[in-house]
Structures are given as structure tokens and as C-alpha cells.
Amino acid sequence: MLTDDRSERARLALGTADRVLVLTGAGVSHASGVPTFRGGGGFWREHRPETLATAEAFERDPRLVWEWYGWRRELVAQCAPNAAHHALALATSRAVVTLVTQNVDGLHDLAADAVPARLDEAQPQQLQAPARPITLHGSLFALRCTVCDVRRADRTPIDASSLETLPHCRCGALMRPDVVWFGEALDPVGLDAAVTAATQADVCLVVGTSGVVYPAAGVVEVASRAGALVIEVNPEPTALTRLAAIHLSGDAAEVVPALLD
Ligand code: OAD
16 A cells, blocks of 8 residues: 555556556566566576576587576566566556566566456456557567577577577577677667657656666657657665655555556
8 A cells, every 4th residue: 555645656657648658677476486687686606697598608608698598588487577567567458558668577467467357347448459559578488589580489498408498490400599688789679669759758666776777778768859758666765766766665566556546
């Protein structure tokens, strides 16, 4: 239950906005058990994400990089969407809300899959099937061919015991995780859609991101410059707090559903 002034202002702004842009980061999945990147537990063995999530690391040692992604896929496959994912999925059933995420864990999508059952209990005349989130950094559960660029969804366990057992394309080439690595460009279609939504938003809700990775963090700057009221949900101050008219400190899984109910 949100009772203080700032929370009420945020609730009112979200409830009356014509267009809302939501940007989420790893913190939205914290209550689901997914480790954040820059918090404790963000490392795997002795490796920093920045040294494994690169095209150079994959070229040097695809087995090691796939072993890390296989571990992350297994970890995330055991996690379920939390109350923040569900509240945001229901919110995107209203055309005014665009959800943009940096997360590759697929939990926003799983929450969107669960919405139809909930729609029956809500007011169907006001709601549509939830829009899929714009996944700026790709998905842990998608593969892309390193040669012909073919993509496919895949949730099977990764066998990284040898080069031969790694995922391969029909063309014979090695497949890679379909995620954006450090130094790589984002899919321009997704980024354009996020920037357009940012320029049109009158409220921008930023949840669980440190706001240090660009161009994703820049989407909030675009929204702010275009006049959107920025509301941030994060237990800590971040690089984007300077843009926030309202900072709500707390766990996304508690604060977000209360803001959107
Ligand atoms: P970070 O790990 O940088 O930041 C996670 C944020 O979540 C921090 O600001 C935490 O304070 C906050 N947080 C922690 N627990 C929370 C909770 N229960 N509720 C709300 N917030 C909480 O993760 P991102 O900002 O998502 O990119 O990282 C951005 C990008 O950097 C990632 O998408 C990834 C990484 O490198 C790529 O892989 C390209």
C-alpha cells in the first residue's frame, strides 16, 4: 500500500497519463531470483560480465562463453515472473503503455503470456492482448547464426563439453546467443520504437536499472527532454536519479504493483 505524498503523486500521474514509457533493468527481476549485473553475485566464477559478453571473447573461446550462457539460462529457467512483471504486463494491455527492457531473462514475456487468463476477470472492453516488450538487449533464449544470421528460439540445455556439442545452425556454422554484447549495436528497429515512445510519453517510469549502459539509458534522457515526468523505482540512487521528479526507494515487486493497481 502506497500512502506517502510522492507515491500518491506517482500513482496519479501514471493513472492519468496519455502515454507512458516504462524502462526496466535487472532490478525488476531481483525478487524473482535473477542476479543483477553490478550487484553482489553478478560474477560467474572469476569472470566479469564485461569480459565474457563480447564478440572477442566468443571468437577466442566460444565454449567458455556458451558455458556461461548455459549456466545463466538454467538459472533463469527456474525463475518465475514476480508481481512487478505481472503488473507491468497488465499495464501494457492498455494501449497507452510501452514497455522497454534491457533484460534478457524473458520474464516480461512470461508475464505477458499469463495476462489472458487475468483479462477475463478484468474489464475486457478496455483491454487488449498485452503488447510484447521491446527487448533492447535480446534474449537468453534465442540463438543467432554467426554466418547466415538465421535466428531461432531455443530453451534446450546447452552442452558446452566440446565445440561440436555447441548449438549449430542448419548451414553448419556455430550459433551464438541472440543478445547484444558490449561494443555491439542495438537492433535499430527496437531502439527507434523505444525512442519514438520516449518522445511521446508524458510519464516515464524507470525500474531497477543503474542507468549506466547506453543507448538504453539515453531513452530516459529523451523522454525527460521531451517533457515527460520521470518516476524512478530503485532501492538506490542511480545515474538517472538526477532526471527523476519522483524517486521511490524500494523493491520493484512491492512498489510497482502498488503504483499501477
Ligand atoms: P545493473 O546490475 O547495472 O543494475 C541493477 C539495478 O537494480 C541497480 O540500480 C540496483 O540498485 C537495482 N535493484 C536491485 N534490487 C532491486 C529491486 N529489488 N527492485 C528494484 N531495483 C533493484 O543492471 P542494469 O541496469 O539492468 O547489458 O544493467 C544494464 C545493462 O548492463 C544490462 O542490460 C546488461 C549489462 O551490461 C548488456 O548485456 C548489453
